[in-house]
Amino acid sequence: MDIKALRQFDLNSLVTLNVLLEEKHVTHAAEKLNLTQSAVSRSLSKLREALDDPILVKSGKHLALTNKAERLQPILSRILQQIQDVLKPEQFDPKTHQGTIRLATTDYGTHTLLPKLIPLLAEEAPNVQISAVDWPSNLLTELETNKVDLIIGGTKEPPADIFQRVLAHDYFQGVVREGHPLSGNIxxxxxxxxxxxxxxxxxxxxxxxxxxxxxxxxxxxxxxxxPHFFAALEVVANTDHMILLPNHFIRRYVDDAKFRVIEPPFEIPEMKVSMFWHARMHQDPLHKWFRSFIYEKVYSKVKR
Incomplete structure (x- = not known):
């Protein structure tokens, strides 16, 4: 691409050229463009100079396209249509859209979200696929390198190029096996x-x-x-080890007959459960819709 040549040429005049080639009449072109006849005439003069071609020539009582103008017309029409397509707002319909969301979360998040998400998604967006992957070790880097589209879980404050939306707050409690030497207030x-x-x-x-x-x-x-919540719980069940887990996980999956829940002996700040996504995907129609879908329809149901 010759950037220098493009910068020297008024690309807006291509619209005028296209109308002139269609109308083959300066006055009619001016009316269609809502410009004065003199303005269109000046533009035509500049186009003739830039293209080194008269473009329109007299033929009897009318104007006719030169050979070069005839060759340019379909190319120009196609280019302007493509530009119009680029500028046109994207239309998004979840019912018909086809695409894939790569979702990363913990095994706990998978167990909690997917049973709620998949039936609702099948109804609202039947052609959208979910690819669920394990909670990555290099968490936010996975978003930056475009390996995942959305992460749901808790983490530290993200960098500037990562967006975050808090879904819920949770707090930690300790879990030990039933019969552990320490229980109650520690x-x-x-x-x-x-x-x-x-x-x-x-x-x-x-x-x-x-x-x-x-x-x-x-x-x-x-x-x-x-790496996984449920594996950790199995270890706790068979040892005297202790683990701190989110209260929502404990209420849903920790069996009172097998485990004891212990309040930590020091204050731990609340944990934020959030969605994270890269700035690259912020305005993508599918991802924008999916994030709202998760927040408004899926996660609210999980919290209840």
Missing amino acids: TLEDYLSLNHIMISPSGHGNSVIDELLEQRGYKRNVSVRV
């Missing part, structure tokens, strides 16, 4: 004496809990790291 000393399990897709690094304890000069012993 002290911070009791808590720090235990072996702990952490949900960790990456298998390394500190959680918000560890950072919170570190700020107060404490450190807990995280002896097991697993």
Whole structure:
């Protein structure tokens, strides 16, 4: 593409040229363009100079297209139609739209959301497919590198190119097996004496809990790291380990006959459950509709 040549040419005059080629009459072209005849005549003079061709020539009592103008007309018409298509607002109908949403969340999120999402989606957008993947270890990088479209879960504040919408708030409670040596109200000393399990897709690094304890000069012993909530719960059921889990998960999946719920002996800030998406997808019609769909119809049902 010759950018320099394009910048020297008034691309708006292509609209005038197209009408002139259709009408083959300066006055009629001016009326159609809602311009003065002199303005169209000036534009025609500039076009003749730029294209090195008279474009319109006298033929009896009328004007006729030159050979070059005849060759240009279908090309110009097609180009202007393509430009119009680019500028036209995208029409989106979930009933007929075909596409795929790549959704990343935890195993808990999958168990909670998908049974509600899929039936509703099949009714509202039958041709939209869901591709659910595990909660990624390099969470927000997956959005930046276009490996996933939407992430649902809790994380730290995202960078500027990542959008966030809070779906709900949750809080942490401790879970140990039934018959655990410690139960009921425990002290911070009791808590720090235990072996702990952490949900960790990456298998390394500190959680918000560890950072919170570190700020107060404490450190807990995280002896097991697993990527999935349900696997962690099985470990708790068969050991004296403890895990901190979201209250919504505990209420839905933790069996009172097998486990004891313990209040943490220190204050833990509420956890935000959010949707995250990259700025690249912010105005995409399918993704924009899907985010509203999740928030308004799906997640509200999950919370109840």
